[in-house]
Amino acid sequence: DAGVIQSPRHEVTEMGQEVTLRCKPISGHNSLFWYRQTMMRGLELLIYFNNNVPIDDSGMPEDRFSAKMPNASFSTLKIQPSEPRDSAVYFCASSFSGNQETQYFGPGTRLLVL
Amino acid sequence: AQTVTQSQPEMSVQEAETVTLSCTYDTSESDYYLFWYKQPPSRQMILVIRQEAYKQQNATENRFSVNFQKAAKSFSLKISDSQLGDAAMYFCAYRKHNNNDMRFGAGTRLTVKP
Numbered sequence: 001d002a003g004v005i006q007s008p009r010h011e012v013t014e015m016g017q018e019v020t021l022r023c024k025p026i027s028g029h030n031s032l033f034w035y036r037q038t039m040m041r042g043l044e045l046l047i048y049f050n051n052n053v054p055i056d057d058s059g060m061p062e063d064r065f066s067a068k069m070p071n072a073s074f075s076t077l078k079i080q081p082s083e084p085r086d087s088a089v090y091f092c093a094s095s096f097s098g099n100q101e102t103q104y105f106g107p108g109t110r111l112l113v114l
Numbered sequence: 115a116q117t118v119t120q121s122q123p124e125m126s127v128q129e130a131e132t133v134t135l136s137c138t139y140d141t142s143e144s145d146y147y148l149f150w151y152k153q154p155p156s157r158q159m160i161l162v163i164r165q166e167a168y169k170q171q172n173a174t175e176n177r178f179s180v181n182f183q184k185a186a187k188s189f190s191l192k193i194s195d196s197q198l199g200d201a202a203m204y205f206c207a208y209r210k211h212n213n214n215d216m217r218f219g220a221g222t223r224l225t226v227k228p
Contacts, residue, residue, distance in 0.1 A: 033214065042218060056214070056215065091159060095214070102147075102161060103216060105158065105160075108157045
């Protein structure tokens, strides 16, 4: 099993630009999560999907952030426009209901907004 | 609200020795899950061990074991025969049963001295 796949692994962009982060969950998993990790705030859940449907987006910082899951094997997290305070590591995780719903994390995308 | 507290920002252990990382949590629920994740310098979040609250027996995974004290809301991780590869950030996490919102502690940075 390839595990959760995220791309890109590193992203450097300028303030105001659009950033799109991508995630492919583990095959067969029906829940997908987006987290953000910063030194100041630690790991925060941004949004999660169950069977491709957004269930809880209360962690999404503001309207500049949006996430989609068009099918069971792909999700995107978009930031538009990006700001320096968005600089963080963004993790995608997936789980399967029935396996005690353990979440398996991808390698993360390190985002730097200049 | 559920919160997870890791009171040790940093810990150090000699190679081959045993170290215990502390974690406490706050909840009014009776059914939930607890996790320890390891984050090495690569930033990958790796599941170390998982405990179901309804199980009285402490979970064990090779050199890793937990001391789960439900009444005290304590969930410590014991690493036996520490190895250099165990050096990482360790995060304790809580998730309520039938709820995908997982809460993480601030983490403990473990250093292993040769």
